[in-house]
Amino acid sequence: xxxxxVKRIVANIATTDMVAGQRFYREVLGLDLLxxxxxxxxxxxxxxxxxxxxxxxxxxxxxxxxxxxxxxVDDVDEAYARCVQAGHGIEYGPADEPWGVRRFYVxxxxxxxxxxxxxxx
Numbered sequence: 001x002x003x004x005x006v007k008r009i010v011a012n013i014a015t016t017d018m019v020a021g022q023r024f025y026r027e028v029l030g031l032d033l034l035x036x037x038x039x040x041x042x043x044x045x046x047x048x049x050x051x052x053x054x055x056x057x058x059x060x061x062x063x064x065x066x067x068x069x070x071x072x073v074d075d076v077d078e079a080y081a082r083c084v085q086a087g088h089g090i091e092y093g094p095a096d097e098p099w100g101v102r103r104f105y106v107x108x109x110x111x112x113x114x115x116x117x118x119x120x121x
Contacts, residue, residue: 006052013110020109028086067115076102076118
């Protein structure tokens with residue numbers, strides 16, 4: 001049997017406010033602009049290879065709701081400070097979780113619950 005190899009998974013968020021997406025994902029979280037066709041804008045990390053992952057969950061851990069997106073960053077405390085400074089409401093954390101991550105939950109401008117995390121070393 002021929003196996004299909006998944007190369008990338010992209011989260012798509014419906015919106016008519018592209019500027020709000022730029023402010024949150026590019027300016028606050030620091031993602032690079034990878035593509036802009038006007039009707040679709042893609043942010044990511046230029047030149048970095050990432051693992052392809054998709055998770056299913058019955059809860060978000062520590063009694064939290066399941067987030068819509070999880071974004072791993074290199075400095076969760078800096079990401080937290082930038083979200084607070086930009087006026088985005090924090091819904092959980094920051095918290096050091098027993099499974100080895102430090103994280104917080106924030107709503108993006110489109111109402112999506114975003115789990116921003118960093119693995120503790």
